[in-house]
Amino acid sequence: xxxxxxxxxxxxxxxxxxxxxxxxxxxxxxxxxxxxxxxxxxxxxxxxxxxxxxxxxxxxxxxxxxxxxxxxxxxxxxxxxxxxxxxxxxxxxxxxxxxxxxxxxxxxxxxxxxxxxxxxxxxxxxxxxxxxxxxxxxxxxxxxxxxxxxxxxxxxxxxxxxxxxxxxxxxxxxxxxxxxxxxxxxxxxxxxxxxxxxxxxxxxxxxxxxxxxxxxxxxxxxxxxxxxxxxxxxx
Amino acid sequence: xxxxxxxxxxxxxxxxxxxxxxxxxxxxxxxxxxxxxxxxxxxxxxxxxxxxxxxxxxxxxxxxxxxxxxxxxxxxxxxxxxxxxxxxxxxxxxxxxxxxxxxxxxxxxxxxxxxxxxxxxxxxxxxxxxxxxxxxxxxxxxxxxxxxxxxxxxxxxxxxxxxxxxxxxxxxxxxxxxxxxxxxxxxxxxxxxxxxxxxxxxxxxxxxxxxxxxxxxxxxxxxxxxxxxxxxxxx
DNA sequence: GCGGGGCAGTTTGCATGCAACGGGGGATGT
DNA sequence: ACATCCCCCGTTGCATGCAAACTGCCCCGC
Numbered sequence: 001x002x003x004x005x006x007x008x009x010x011x012x013x014x015x016x017x018x019x020x021x022x023x024x025x026x027x028x029x030x031x032x033x034x035x036x037x038x039x040x041x042x043x044x045x046x047x048x049x050x051x052x053x054x055x056x057x058x059x060x061x062x063x064x065x066x067x068x069x070x071x072x073x074x075x076x077x078x079x080x081x082x083x084x085x086x087x088x089x090x091x092x093x094x095x096x097x098x099x100x101x102x103x104x105x106x107x108x109x110x111x112x113x114x115x116x117x118x119x120x121x122x123x124x125x126x127x128x129x130x131x132x133x134x135x136x137x138x139x140x141x142x143x144x145x146x147x148x149x150x151x152x153x154x155x156x157x158x159x160x161x162x163x164x165x166x167x168x169x170x171x172x173x174x175x176x177x178x179x180x181x182x183x184x185x186x187x188x189x190x191x192x193x194x195x196x197x198x199x200x201x202x203x204x205x206x207x208x209x210x211x212x213x214x215x216x217x218x219x220x221x222x223x224x225x226x227x228x229x230x231x232x233x234x235x
Numbered sequence: 236x237x238x239x240x241x242x243x244x245x246x247x248x249x250x251x252x253x254x255x256x257x258x259x260x261x262x263x264x265x266x267x268x269x270x271x272x273x274x275x276x277x278x279x280x281x282x283x284x285x286x287x288x289x290x291x292x293x294x295x296x297x298x299x300x301x302x303x304x305x306x307x308x309x310x311x312x313x314x315x316x317x318x319x320x321x322x323x324x325x326x327x328x329x330x331x332x333x334x335x336x337x338x339x340x341x342x343x344x345x346x347x348x349x350x351x352x353x354x355x356x357x358x359x360x361x362x363x364x365x366x367x368x369x370x371x372x373x374x375x376x377x378x379x380x381x382x383x384x385x386x387x388x389x390x391x392x393x394x395x396x397x398x399x400x401x402x403x404x405x406x407x408x409x410x411x412x413x414x415x416x417x418x419x420x421x422x423x424x425x426x427x428x429x430x431x432x433x434x435x436x437x438x439x440x441x442x443x444x445x446x447x448x449x450x451x452x453x454x455x456x457x458x459x460x461x462x463x464x465x466x467x468x469x470x
Numbered sequence: 471g472c473g474g475g476g477c478a479g480t481t482t483g484c485a486t487g488c489a490a491c492g493g494g495g496g497a498t499g500t
Numbered sequence: 501a502c503a504t505c506c507c508c509c510g511t512t513g514c515a516t517g518c519a520a521a522c523t524g525c526c527c528c529g530c
Contacts, residue, residue, distance in 0.1 A: 008302070008303060008482085008483060008484085008520070008521075009302035009303060009482090009483070011483090011484085012483085012484090035510090035511070035512090036511080036512070037510095037511075037512095045484085045485090046484060046485045046486070047485085047486090047512090048283075048483085048484055048485065048486090049483090049484070049485090051287075051512090051513095052286075052287070052290055055287055055290050055291060056290060056294060059291060059294040059295070060294075061383075067243070067244035067491095067512085067513090068243060068244060068490085068491050068492065068511085068512060068513075069491090069492070069493090069511085069512080070511065070512070080382065080383070083381040083382055083383045083384065084383050086329065086333075086381060086383075086384070087326065087329070087381070087383040087384050087387065089329070090325045090326050090328060090329035090384075091322065091325050091326070093325065094321065094322070094324070094325035098321075146318040146321060146322065147315065147318055148296075148315070148318045148319050148321070148322040148391070149318065149321070149322050149325075152322065152387060156383070243490070243491070243512085243513060243514085244491095244512090244513070246513090246514085247513085247514090270480090270481070270482090271481075271482070272480095272481075272482095280514085280515090281514060281515045281516070282481095282482090282515085282516090283513085283514055283515065283516090284513090284514070284515090286482090286483095302482090302483090302521095303481085303482060303483075303520085303521050303522065304481090304482080304521090304522070305481065305482070305522095471530100472529105472530085473528105473529090473530085474527105474528090474529085474530100475526105475527090475528085475529100476525100476526095476527090476528100477524105477525090477526085477527100478523100478524095478525085478526100479522105479523085479524090479525100480521105480522085480523075480524100481520105481521085481522075481523095482519105482520085482521075482522085483518105483519085483520075483521090484517105484518090484519090484520100485516100485517085485518085485519105486515105486516085486517080486518100487514105487515085487516080487517095488513105488514090488515085488516100489512105489513085489514090489515105490511105490512085490513080490514100491510105491511085491512075491513090492509105492510090492511085492512095493508100493509090493510090493511100494507105494508090494509090494510105495506100495507095495508090496505105496506095496507090496508105497504105497505090497506085497507100498503105498504085498505080498506100499502105499503095499504085499505095500501105500502090500503085500504100
């Protein structure tokens with residue numbers, strides 16, 4: 001079954017997508033080793049293709065390649081996380097500025113449906129919910145038609161899920177859905193300033209909730225827990 | 236001579252840098268074929284390493300890999316150029332906002348020296364001048380300490396030189412140096428709004444001069460010349 | 471003269487083989 | 501008991517081999 005014809009040149013891409021998906025689904029947690037031959041054996045390809053996929057993923061910042069020591073799923077630091085969200089802020093600001101008042105009817109419909117799907121998944125399916133929250137941002141980016149922005153936003157959203165996996169509290173995407181809806185409303189009525197403001201607030205709230213949540217009155221053990229995790233210690 | 240010890244794991248990177256440099260120097264013009272074995276023979280490595288470098292370069296947008304047909308130096312369209320500069324605008328805005336009033340004395344010194352070098356090269360050495368103009372932007376980005384922004388600005392500046400190589404008029408980087416100096420002045424006195432304004436103006440003037448320069452009253456042959464070049468025609 | 475089909479040379483796609491690096495664990499010496 | 505050294509095995513780094521795909525060319529039929 002499922003014998004994919006697999007034209008020449010498609011298999012490398014397939015390996016890349018398979019690994020990327022596994023990482024984003026956290027089937028491969030940050031820090032996991034990624035040995036070339038076991039992956040190749042599992043996917044039915046040679047180490048050459050696995051290596052090519054790993055090179056691509058390392059360019060995207062999803063895996064880290066340590067010379068002579070193998071590849072692991074990236075384990076970005078808190079500081080990298082802050083840098084990443086700062087870049088997202090800049091790029092997604094461009095996205096909403098480009099889109100404000102420019103959405104076509106089918107695009108509005110697609111966004112509304114996406115938000116509806118987010119609400120449907122909310123509370124029920126945690127991993128789907130997180131994935132959809134990210135995809136809202138990539139969907140917006142794709143509507144700009146700007147290939148460069150699309151690529152970077154995709155990359156940053158993907159890396160953001162690594163950050164949230166490492167440092168985010170559970171349920172940290174709670175209020176996101178309503179914020180998405182508000183952004184869409186402002187885009188529809190061409191209230192550019194408000195749309196930008198909402199997007200900045202949205203991203204900032206994600207960062208503060210996820211990245212620096214243990215500042216006020218937390219238990220010291222909770223603080224250390226995240227550092228321990230970041231250093232590969234602890235349970 | 237020049238027997239580089241070339242530790243294991245360094246050679247792939249070396250091939251990547253060599254090719255990147257050749258492309259940015261326009262020793263390899265946009266559209267040039269990049270056959271794996273002749274490159275490998277020339278650099279003294281196997282096709283495997285060349286292929287890895289080409290994959291990296293294609294991720295950076297400097298090379299286009301056509302399945303079963305080999306790699307060529309990227310030949311971005313005018314539209315891609317506009318997209319690229321839009322993204323630069325967004326990211327470099329973040330750069331100046333981050334840097335405004337934050338420059339240390341050594342950093343100011345380094346920037347002043349860089350601008351001096353730009354002025355020294357101006358008019359004398361065209362290719363050096365272009366390279367330094369780009370490096371001013373990457374230098375600013377590097378001073379933010381934000382690895383994500385550094386990476387993206389580097390990538391976008393590199394791709395910008397492809398765009399300028401294809402569509403820019405000669406001498407299009409004329410006024411850039413004084414604009415660089417103005418930006419630095421505003422950063423020093425923490426006039427953030429002005430620094431942002433100057434940077435936006437600077438990048439916009441590059442795009443309009445380079446990307447859409449043939450709108451007003453040009454000779455039809457000049458207009459077609461760029462399209463011919465873009466299609467691999469003409470002399 | 472002109473268009474189409476097929477053959478040969480060239481180049482990519484991918485697997486595999488071999489050497490070298492690194493890590494873990496046991497043996498050895500103090 | 502503890503530290504050190506060294507060997508062995510697993511894994512990576514890279515070259516090479518082989519099959520498939522593309523290119524251009526020539527020959528043949530019209």
